[in-house]
Every structure is written in C-alpha cells, then in structure tokens.
Amino acid sequence: MKRVAIFLSVLMLVSASLSYQFYGLPYLQKVDDFTLTDHNGKKVKLSDFRDKIVLVFFGYTFCPDVCPATMLRIKETLENLGDYKKYVKVLFISVDPERDTPEKLKEYVNFYDKDGTIIGLTGTPEEIKKVARSFRAFYEKVPVKDNPEVGYLMDHTAYIYLLDNRGLLKLIYSPRKDNPKRIAEDIIQMIKLLKMEK
Template sequence: MRKIKIVIIFLFLLSLQGFSYQFYGIPYLKKIDDFSLIDHNGNKIKFSDYRDKIVLIFFGYTFCPDVCPTTMLRIKHTVENLGKYKKYIKVLFITVDPERDDPETLKKYVSFYDKDDIFVGLTGSPEEIKKVAKIFRAFYEKVPSKDNPDIGYLMDHTAFIYLVDNRGLLKLIYSPLKDNPERIAEDIIQIIKMSGLEK
C-alpha cells in the first residue's frame, strides 16, 4: 500500500512539471474512500456517484450562527465565478448535526445558496457522519449553548473547504484565511483543464 501511495504522489508531481500555475489552496494528496449518506431529497447516495465532477466539500450545520453561512456564501460566489465551468462541479454540504439536520431541513438550507442544482445537503446516522468526517480529518463536537438555552447546543467544527477531483483524490484544502471565491474558482478551472473533464 505504501508503494502505491508513493507512485501516486510521484505521478502527481510529475504531472506538475512545466506547469507554472500556483494553486491558491493548500496542496494535499489523499485518495478518498467511497462512502454513503442521505441527500436532501431523502435518497441514499455514494460519493462515487460524483466521480465525473470536481467536488467541493464543507462540513457544517444549519443552526450554525456565523461560520457556516459565511462559508456557504463564499462557496456560492465561487460557483458564480466559474461561468461555463460550473457544470463540472458539485458542492456537498455534510452536516455535523444529524440529530437536527434531516433531509427536509437541509433542502431548505442549501436551496438558499443554490441556483443551478449544484449544492447537495447530506446527512446520515451519527456513526456515518463520524466515519465520513474521519476520512477528511474534520473535527466537530457538541457544545452546550449557555447564552441561548432555546437553541440547546451549538457545534464546534472544522471550517475547511475540501476540493476532490474527478478521480477521487483530495487535492486542495481552503482554510477560513484562504477562502477568496475568485482564487478558488481559478483553482477549480485549472484542475478541470488538467483532469480532461472539459469538452
């Protein structure tokens, strides 16, 4: 397995030789194992269903008061900056609060940011969410809300945006300090061109 990983990394680095574009996101290279969750229409989907797309993934929750709405707006603006290339991407909003985020709640939430049927809200059992978060090394935990007991609790969670290419490779990560929509869109367009998706 270690030899396979080394070969993949070597081929990736080799493919970048002579390629002068500097990616805005933090470079990363990890094969993402397939997983299954429930989408906002109540259908069971596999991550591999999006293998013909460049996928942006964000872990959040609909009750989030600040970080999630801000990040989702950044992703929305990223999609708007893609122009003709938006047809090659999907955005997966994976809840870290499956107790409250059922498919209907997620559908209302993602539809606010989505005009082109690109955003997909995903939920599942707490065990399934935990398993998927572990794949991406995404952190989250329940925090009691002392200031607003009506809410009950908030979720402390990782605020990264993950970019996975059409081969299922995690390529780039965007932190809250690196979430410029125009620059992320430029990265996506370059990866689309490199991946051979463009027709």
C-alpha cells in the first residue's frame, strides 16, 4: 500500500512538472511518524499536521549565523503565501536539546512568528537523533575552546524540507537555493495539486 502511494505521488509530481517547474530539489521519501515536545511543553506528533504542508528545519537557538538567516527566509516565505499560509506548519527541530528548553524555543520562534505557524520542537538526545536520521540530517557538537562562555556550537545540516499532507518528503531547499518567493510558489503549487483548498 505504501509503495502504491509513493508511486502515485511520483506520477503526480511528474505530471505537475510538465506545466510547473518546482524550485526545490525533488525528493521522494516517506518520513516515519515521530513524537517530540513543542515550545509549550506538549507532546506533538508529525501526524498531527497531516492536513498541512510541513516545512522542517533542524537548527538551534544559540546558532550565530545560519539559523537566524534561514529562519528569516522561512518568515519571508510565510509572508509570501498570503491566504495559503493557513495550509502550512513549520517545525523548527532543535539539534541542541541540552540548551534548548521549551521556554527558550518559545522565545525564539515567537521572534519569527506570532500566530503559531512555526512550532519549536525539542526532546531527548535519543529522540532528536532518531528524527534527524529519518531526514538524513547531520549534526554534531563542536567545542569552542577559546570561549568558555559559549562552550560549544552545533555543526548541522541547513536544509529546509517540505513534506506534503501525507507525510511524504517532496522537496528540499539548500542554503544556496532558498529564495522565499520561489519556495512560496512551490508550496502554493503543491497545495493546488493536492487539492487542499477549502
């Protein structure tokens, strides 16, 4: 059954590409359901958002450069969606659960989003590792020896992943290819293809 769904999804993307060229890198993979803790301290599952297009980004609140830049791109993407924003959720998954408490994540995501579209997620190191593995996302702790106050930074994958409303990973955006307007166009096209509009 899973193979049939993936096959039909491939056909949909191929037929769509005849009239629309997706900006993101096409990628077809089923992502296993997972449970993490959101920025309000509640347990949430990926499957809780099956009625949405889901953008996933792995980062951390102490990140000095890549994460703030990417989160600004995501913020701009949401602004470019107009009325289509209601069909989207963004999951910011921390790769630094040691420091990223729900309270810290709440403060962080609220800076980029005021209406709850972006959700900060954390968990145990084992939970984060399992979720990252399902996306083939990389991260590791890098000690900062000359700055004891910082202690360490996290080296991590900086892709934005787009999942459809069935939990299938469809498109990936790299840091070199993360134009907010173009990502928004992809999302709108995906919403239309999946006939999500009500």
